[in-house]
Amino acid sequence: MKRINIIFIIFLFSVLGCTDLTEELYDKIPGDLYPENELQVATLSVPAYAAMRPLADDEGWWFLAQEMTSDEVCGPTRDADWDDGGKWRVMHTHTWNNDVEGVNHMWGRLYEAVTTCNKIADELRALPQSEQIDKKIAELEVLRSFYYYLLMDNFGDVPYLETTIDVPEKPFKNKREDIWNELVTTVETNLPQLQNIDKKYLATRPMAFALLAKLYLNAEVYVGQAHYDKAGIYCDSIINSGFYTMDSDPLGPFVTENENNPEIIFSIPYDEDNFKGFRFHMRTLHYQSNLTFDMPVGPWNGFAVLEDHYDSYEDGDLRKEGYFLAGQQYTSDGKEIIDAIAKEKLLFTKHIPALRMDASFTPAEIRMSGVRMVKYEVAKGAIENLSNDFVLFRLADIYLMKAETEIRLNGAGAGDEWIDPIRERANVLPIDGAGLDEILAERGREMFCEGHRRQDLIRFGKFDDAWWEKPSSDPSREIFPIPKWATDANENLLLDPQ
Numbered sequence: 001m002k003r004i005n006i007i008f009i010i011f012l013f014s015v016l017g018c019t020d021l022t023e024e025l026y027d028k029i030p031g032d033l034y035p036e037n038e039l040q041v042a043t044l045s046v047p048a049y050a051a052m053r054p055l056a057d058d059e060g061w062w063f064l065a066q067e068m069t070s071d072e073v074c075g076p077t078r079d080a081d082w083d084d085g086g087k088w089r090v091m092h093t094h095t096w097n098n099d100v101e102g103v104n105h106m107w108g109r110l111y112e113a114v115t116t117c118n119k120i121a122d123e124l125r126a127l128p129q130s131e132q133i134d135k136k137i138a139e140l141e142v143l144r145s146f147y148y149y150l151l152m153d154n155f156g157d158v159p160y161l162e163t164t165i166d167v168p169e170k171p172f173k174n175k176r177e178d179i180w181n182e183l184v185t186t187v188e189t190n191l192p193q194l195q196n197i198d199k200k201y202l203a204t205r206p207m208a209f210a211l212l213a214k215l216y217l218n219a220e221v222y223v224g225q226a227h228y229d230k231a232g233i234y235c236d237s238i239i240n241s242g243f244y245t246m247d248s249d250p251l252g253p254f255v256t257e258n259e260n261n262p263e264i265i266f267s268i269p270y271d272e273d274n275f276k277g278f279r280f281h282m283r284t285l286h287y288q289s290n291l292t293f294d295m296p297v298g299p300w301n302g303f304a305v306l307e308d309h310y311d312s313y314e315d316g317d318l319r320k321e322g323y324f325l326a327g328q329q330y331t332s333d334g335k336e337i338i339d340a341i342a343k344e345k346l347l348f349t350k351h352i353p354a355l356r357m358d359a360s361f362t363p364a365e366i367r368m369s370g371v372r373m374v375k376y377e378v379a380k381g382a383i384e385n386l387s388n389d390f391v392l393f394r395l396a397d398i399y400l401m402k403a404e405t406e407i408r409l410n411g412a413g414a415g416d417e418w419i420d421p422i423r424e425r426a427n428v429l430p431i432d433g434a435g436l437d438e439i440l441a442e443r444g445r446e447m448f449c450e451g452h453r454r455q456d457l458i459r460f461g462k463f464d465d466a467w468w469e470k471p472s473s474d475p476s477r478e479i480f481p482i483p484k485w486a487t488d489a490n491e492n493l494l495l496d497p498q
Contacts, residue, residue, distance in 0.1 A: 038132050041124075041132045041133060041136050042136070044120060044123075044124065044136065045120060045136060045139060045140055045143075047116050047120065048113070048116050048117045048120055048140055048143055048144075049143070049201065049202075051109070051112060051113035051116050051117075051147070052113070052268045053268065053270075053275060053276075053277045054105075054109045054277060055109070055150075055268065055390075056268060056270070056277055056278050056280070056390045057277050057278065057279050057280075058101065058105065059105060059109065059277065060105055060106060060109035060110075060277075061101065061102045061103075061105040061106040061109070062106050062109070062110070062150060062154070062451065063390075063451045064091075064102065065091065065102045065106055065154065065454070065480070066451040066452065066453060066454040066455065067449055067451065067453060067454070068088060068091040068092055068102070069091050069092065069094060069454050069463075070453035070454050070457060071306060071308065071309060071444075071453070071457065071462075071467045071468075071470075072305060072306060072309045072444065072448060072449065072453050073303055073304070073305060073306065073309075073373070073449065074088070074092050074303070074304060074306060074352065074355060074370075074468070074469075075088030075089070075091075075092065075283075075302055075303050076088075076302075076304065076352055076354070076355050076356070076357060076369070076370065077089065077355065077356040077357060077358075078301065078302070078357055078366045078367060079357060079358060079359055079361075079366045081300075081301065081302070082300075082301075082302050083356075087100055087101045087102065088302075089355055089356065092355065092469070092470060093355070093469060093470050093471070094470060094473040094477045096480070096481075097481065098481035098482065098483055098484045098487070099483065099484040099485075102480075103480050103481060103483050104483045104485060106154060106480070107151075107155065107480075107482065107483050107486060108483070108486075110147055110150055110151045110154075111151070113144075113147040114144055114147050114148060114151070114161065115161075115164060117140050117141070117143055117144035117147065118144065118161060118162065118163050118164045119164050120140055121137050121140045121141065121144075121163075122163055122164050122165055124136055124137050124140070125137065134193060135193050135194070135195070138190035138193035138194060139190075139193075139194060139195075139202065139203045140203075141162075141186055141190055142186070142187055142190050142194060142203040142207070142208050142211070143203040144162075145183045145186050145187050145211065146203065146207075146211055148160065148179065148183055149183060149211060149214065149215060152176055152179045152180065152183070152222065153218070153222075153455060154479065154480050155479055155480055155481075155482060156176045156479035157173040157174065157175055157176050157179075157497045158173055158174065158176075158179065158482070159171035159172065159173055159174060159493070160174040160178070160179045160182060170489075170490040170491070170492045171490070171492065172492045172493075172495060172497065172498040173492075173493060173495070173496070173497040173498070174497050174498070175497040176222055176223070177222065177223040177224070178497075180215065180219065180222045180223050181223075183215060184212065184215055184216075187208050187211055187212055187215075188212065190208070191205060191208055194207075194208055196241075197243075198243040198244070200259065200264050200265065200266060200267045200269075200389070201266075201267065201269050203266075204266075206237075206238055206241055206243055206244070206265055206266075207265055207266040207393065209234045209235075209237040209238045209241075210234075210238060210265050210266060210393040210397075210398065211393075212230075212231075212234045213231050213234035213235050213238070213398065213401055214231075214401075216228070216230040216231035216234065217231040217401055217404070217405065217459070218455065218459055219231075220459070221458055221459055221478075226408070228404075228405040228408045228409055229405070229409060231401060231405050232401075232402055232405035232406065232409070235398050235399075235401050235402040235405065236402070238265065238395070238398050239395075239398060239399075239402065244262060244263060244264075244265060244395040245262045245263065245395070246262075246263055246395055246396060246399075246421060246422075246425065247261060247262060247263045247425075248425065249318075249425075250318050250319050250322065250425050250426050250446075251318075251319075251322045251323075251375070251377070253391055253394055253396075254375050254376045254377055254388060254391070255377045255388065256377050256379040256386070256387050256388050257387075258388055258389050258391075259389050262395075263394045263395045263396060264389070264391055264393075264394050264395075265392075265393040265394055265395065265398075266391075266392045266393040267389040267390055267391050267392055267393075268389060268390040268392065269389050270385065270386060270387060270388060270389060270390055271385075271387050272382075272383055272384075272385045272386060272387045273385075276384075276385040277385065278376075278385060278386045278388065278390055279384055279385055279386070280303075280373070280376060280386070280449075281299060281374070281376070281378045281382060281386060282297075282299045282300050282384055283299075283300055283302045283303045284299070284302060284303040284304065284372045284373045284374075285299035285300075285301070285325075285372055285374075285378070286299060286301045286329070286339075286346060286348075286367070286368070286372065287299060287300070287301045287340070287367075288329075288337050288339065288340065288346060289325075289329065289372070291331040291332065291337055292325075292329060292330060292331060292332060292337070293332065293378045293379070293380055293381070293382055294332050294380045294381050295378075295381065295382050295383065296381070296383060297383055297384050301367065303370075303372075303373065304352055304369070304370020304371060304372060304373075305324060305350075305370065305371045305372075305373055305448075306352070306467070306468055307350045307351055307352065307371075307468075308467065308468065309444065309448070310324065310326075310350050310371050311350070312441060312444060312445060313445055314428050316427055316428065317426050317427060317428050317445070318425075318426045318427045319426050319445060319446065319448070322374075322375070323373060323374065323375040323448060323449075324371045324372065324373060324374065324375075325348055325371065325372040325373075325374055326348050326349075326350060326371045326372075327347060327348060328345055328346070328347050329346040329347070329348065332380065339363070339364070339367055339368060341363050341367060342362070342363035342364040342367055342368065344363075344364050344368075346368060347364075347368055348368055348369075348370065348371050348372055349368060349369050349370070349371075350370070350371050351369060352369045352370045352468075353365050353369060354469070355468075355469040357369070373449060375448060375449050376388045376390075391450060392451070396422055396446055396447075397446075397447055397450075397452070399418045399419070399421065399422060400418065400419065400422065400439065400442065400443050400446060400447070402415065402418045403415030403416075403417075403418035403419045403434070403439055404436075404439050404443075406418070407434065407435060407436060407439055408436070411435075412433050412434065412435035412436075413432070413433040413434065413435075415434060415439060416430065416431065416432065416433070416434055419431060419434055419438075419439065419442055422442070422446055423442070426445075426446075436460065440456060440457075440460045440462070443456050444456070458478050463477070463478055464477065464478070
């Protein structure tokens with residue numbers, strides 16, 4: 001387990017080691033948690049941050065939904081493995097309905113997170129007020145806004161609630177435009193109360209700047225009106241804060257011990273023992289990749305990168321070399337690995353013959369096709385859960401957002417100064433006169449598998465395009481349906497926003 005010296009995280013891990021805090025919502029703050037000092041006030045928000053834990057895997061589905069629906073990643077059926085009722089296939093082909101796992105889990109976990117934030121804030125408002133209490137409430141309101149940003153981005157019109165007190169038993173939906181306005185107002189109002197520090201696990205002022213930059217960058221999608229100028233201003237606020245610098249290594253933000261990386265603004269503090277839930281390596285690596293990484297467990301041989309996306313990287317791009325496993329695979333001591341079923345050398349090929357590979361395909365095609373993804377370091381001896389922090393906001397994203405705002409406002413080439421450092425770090429030549437197509441492609445290469453691609457494709461008007469085995473899709477697919485279980489419980493969710 002990695003060493004973490006932040007008191008907040010030590011407390012969070014000690015609580016989460018044996019408790020599912022998403023289920024532990026108190027009617028009132030217990031006496032032994034009554035805040036008598038600043039540290040006790042800080043610990044009261046732990047369950048609200050703990051609600052991020054499910055987001056990177058199939059318990060919460062947010063990250064998986066952003067990538068599986070994109071032109072980057074697929075989860076092919078490999079004969080008898082990975083069909084799982086078609087749950088991966090329907091996300092990639094944009095043929096989901098309102099009763100598939102991805103839709104169900106994402107909605108449920110995000111609303112649990114919102115409710116947890118509101119519950120704790122309500123309890124704090126009932127206590128004798130102090131500066132520390134006021135700041136903690138502001139922090140919780142911004143964190144709730146982050147969860148609502150994910151809900152609004154994925155589901156469009158949703159109920160918007162700021163408290164758990166005297167709320168309707170069956171709330172109506174609010175318009176996406178109205179929610180966007182509420183989020184912008186809430187975050188901007190609370191900015192002065194937020195800590196202006198570099199704490200990657202907290203809703204700080206820089207984290208709020210990043211959230212506002214995302215809200216304004218996507219405003220044309222959310223409310224039909226562009227706000228690229230304001231998005232650029234909030235990017236500047238982060239760039240000029242003095243807290244963050246670009247790592248010299250494009251893989252630096254994704255190593256196992258990345259909790260102090262200078263590029264990361266906001267992240268989920270996964271730990272293989274005490275804060276489990278990050279298992280992407282298990283989903284992509286071959287059954288025998290444990291021999292490469294000296295893993296005591298065997299991976300599941302599933303996810304792979306789409307051939308076209310892999311080919312979008314130039315040879316010599318350090319990201320291509322570092323993000324992926326391609327070609328012949330070797331044990332940790334340099335011996336060739338032989339696939340146990342195909343009886344051939346374990347060779348990852350970039351071509352995936354079909355999204356659904358049945359017994360008519362060769363064992364080698366079924367088991368080896370598709371380049372695998374190791375952007376997040378798989379440390380020697382890795383187990384089923386990784387200890388890498390999952391990055392939500394980082395400086396390279398802010399640079400690319402700033403470049404995009406400049407291009408949209410001032411034309412091709414206006415964002416080159418923000419793209420060039422990223423490409424130079426990756427050991428590829430700068431782009432002269434980059435336009436929107438180039439910035440989208442560069443975002444795909446740099447931000448690969450960080451949960452941004454679905455949103456980016458929608459903002460650039462490409463999400464409905466056809467690629468590989470995904471046909472062109474209807475614009476209605478740009479948002480997910482509210483789950484059937486939720487509309488069964490609350491028929492008002494089927495009505496137009498009030």
